Amino acid sequence: MPRANAAALKDAGIAGFVALMLAVPLVGFRTIEGPSGLTLQTRFDWVAYGVIAVFIGRLLLNVWPNTWRLRPQRAQQTSNAQHQTTMKLVALGGVGFAVALPFLPFADRYVVDLAITVLIYIMLGWGLNIVVGLAGLLDLGYVAFYAVGAYSFALGAQYWGLNFWEALPLAGALAAMLGMLLGFPVLRLRGDYLAIVTLGFGEMIRLLIINLQGFTGGPNGVSGIPRPSFFGFPFAREVEDGVMPFHELLGIEYSTQHRFIFLYFIILVLALITNAFTMRIRKLPIGRAWEALREDEIACKALGINPTNTKLTAFAIGAMFGGFAGAFFATRQGFISPESFNFLESAFILAIVVLGGMGSQTGIVIAALLLVVLPEVGREFAEFRMLLFGAAMIAIMVWRPYGLLSRRAPTITLGSGGA
Amino acid sequence: MTLLKVENLTMRFGGLTAVDDLSFTANAGDITAIIGPNGAGKTTVFNCITGFYKPTRGRIGLGALDLAQMSGHTIAANARVARTFQNIRLFPRMTVLENLIVAQHNKLMRASGFTLAGLFGLPGYRQAEKAAVEKAKAWLDRIDLLGRADDEAGNLPYGAQRRLEIARAMCTDPVLLCLDEPAAGLNARESAELNRLLLDIRQRDGVSLLLIEHDMNVVMGISDHIVVLDYGKRIADGTPAEIRADPAVIRAYLGEPEGDAA
Structure with missing residues (x-):
């Protein structure tokens, strides 16, 4: 036992030392804006607390490993039917809550705005899930389709005066076409190689937007993107003659909140359409072929499945939803610039899909909620907010290495009689 | 009636000739086995027939089609040749x-x-x-x-x-089912079941079978026709009884007898 204790102490000591090395530059020094410019303040007391906390924490983990360690676990083995009923209830509850949210007492402008952001990421996650989760094609450039959707609306409005509803199908179609275009050359690639090419593709689109300055506005972006109107009734306090604003239509007091609530419902409906579409297509031959392709491409070929067409449809359909989400993003922001479409954005969407549990629709909702809301909640922690975010991500991966919800629901069962 | 006609099939990987000018036929309704020592090129032949490799030379006739000219999934989809791995x-x-x-x-x-x-x-x-x-x-x-x-x-x-x-x-x-070592890893009871299943497929579904197998109980028990490969070449071709007695086959499997070696 003494030997084990000594080893535990030594290990905790090493952990403490690593914490010290990291904490001195990260926590120990701080720049303060003083009257005579920036001054350096030291906070070695904080460093000491941190190192002691790490040392004791690690020691406890070592001494009672089984009680303290987060152990990886897979989903409990309940029966499939049972699992599906629970999931259905959860989904129904979630949708019910989402519909009611803007009318709840705590839903001020900030909450609705945050909810819109969450929904955009849910929709992007669901779109990317078709490519990564179902078809198993690792796409690191998904944000390119998001950008194409956003710019189709922004430029369509600028040059041809398209409104949001006219631009939406255009954004989807352009993104889908681009998805196919990207799909063709990368079809023979798999895994890491595919990831690298899609990553490059995402950057290409961003650089194109920056450099086609005459057409896209370059790094200055596009501003003055029209806000959506309620089927012809604008959200505004004052309008020109002959146009009836939304609040007069309903005969209610004008409030800036109306527009946010309307935007919220647009993205909610778009996201739900994405979900319904994915759930449906999973049960069709093309959806099953995507999953089969993810499992084993060689076996697919031996069964006469055309891998080229199958991959291209996955790319195109995933891209299409990215395009829709992009058009919505443009109208919500009113201003877009290439900066919104960098690689970090792709990585963030991919993180949502992976943490959610590849292929799980509900898992993506939970992951998007966590990843978007957590940094917001963590605002009080100021500069340590991203630290908290990282810790949460590590915790999920340790505790649930296959994602939050890794259980795959069969697309057809004998029990259901093949309906 | 001939279903599959392999003519002068050659497959080279760089300097290595895995299949060397191989010709054989498989009749409709038959169970044809391809046997041979490890590395004889059996799986390469399979991969050529099912479109996973494009042969360097030769023709693989199935009806009016030449499988050597078709690629990947179209062989399963249009020529109706299925396979296992x-x-x-x-x-x-x-x-x-x-x-x-x-x-x-x-x-x-x-x-x-x-x-x-x-x-x-x-x-x-x-x-x-x-x-x-x-x-x-x-x-x-x-x-x-x-x-x-x-x-x-x-x-x-x-x-x-x-x-x-x-x-x-x-x-x-499929019209032709290619099985790559279906009995590998099965115990005696399971491989007897497999024999019944394969015979049943031929009987009831009228599908011809082509199989690679090491398990001689399976090969000798159900095959109508056996093709023996060694170093990518056909060294024997015939019924199970003929193959069992063929000196070339015995040599390939047991090695050259030297003096009193047995």
Whole structure:
């Protein structure tokens, strides 16, 4: 036992030392804006607390490993039917809550705005899930389709005066076409190689937007993107003659909140359409072929499945939803610039899909909620907010290495009689 | 009647000639076995026939088609040649039933109007899906896995996975089924069951079989015709009885007798 204790102490000591090395530059020094410019303040007391906390924490983990360690676990083995009923209830509850949210007492402008952001990421996650989760094609450039959707609306409005509803199908179609275009050359690639090419593709689109300055506005972006109107009734306090604003239509007091609530419902409906579409297509031959392709491409070929067409449809359909989400993003922001479409954005969407549990629709909702809301909640922690975010991500991966919800629901069962 | 006619098939990988000017035929309704020591080129021949390799030279005739000129998935889709793999290739995280439904992809794809009709749940597609499930059920019954239809294929015991892979290949409605070492890793009882299944496939479904096998109980028990390969060349060709007595085959398998060696 003494030997084990000594080893535990030594290990905790090493952990403490690593914490010290990291904490001195990260926590120990701080720049303060003083009257005579920036001054350096030291906070070695904080460093000491941190190192002691790490040392004791690690020691406890070592001494009672089984009680303290987060152990990886897979989903409990309940029966499939049972699992599906629970999931259905959860989904129904979630949708019910989402519909009611803007009318709840705590839903001020900030909450609705945050909810819109969450929904955009849910929709992007669901779109990317078709490519990564179902078809198993690792796409690191998904944000390119998001950008194409956003710019189709922004430029369509600028040059041809398209409104949001006219631009939406255009954004989807352009993104889908681009998805196919990207799909063709990368079809023979798999895994890491595919990831690298899609990553490059995402950057290409961003650089194109920056450099086609005459057409896209370059790094200055596009501003003055029209806000959506309620089927012809604008959200505004004052309008020109002959146009009836939304609040007069309903005969209610004008409030800036109306527009946010309307935007919220647009993205909610778009996201739900994405979900319904994915759930449906999973049960069709093309959806099953995507999953089969993810499992084993060689076996697919031996069964006469055309891998080229199958991959291209996955790319195109995933891209299409990215395009829709992009058009919505443009109208919500009113201003877009290439900066919104960098690689970090792709990585963030991919993180949502992976943490959610590849292929799980509900898992993506939970992951998007966590990843978007957590940094917001963590605002009080100021500069340590991203630290908290990282810790949460590590915790999920340790505790649930296959994602939050890794259980795959069969697309057809004998029990259901093949309906 | 000849179903498959392989003529002067040659496959080179760089400097290595894996298959060297090989010719043989397989008759319709027969079980034809390809045997030979390790590295004789058996699997390479299979990969050429099923479109995974493009042969360097030669013709692989199946009816009016030349499989050597066709590629990848079109051989399974249009020439109706199905295959299984030496190291089982199921879709492990999909259920047993789903594996058999995916095998009927092309038929269902047409029925779903290339997804559009299916998206709106038109009756034509629902009918086709029901028929596909019925067919899968019939096969599950034949391979004794009906009770495990909704389990993940990867969770099945090894022998059951082998049977499922054969059933999956059969769900593509092949005229020729190529089996790459179907008895590998099976115990005596399981390989006897396999023999019954393969004979049943030939009898009931009228499908011709081409198999690579090391298990001589299987090969000698069910084959009508055996082709023996060594170093990519055909060294013997005949009925099981002829092959058993062929001195060239014995030499290839047991080595050259030296003096009193036996």
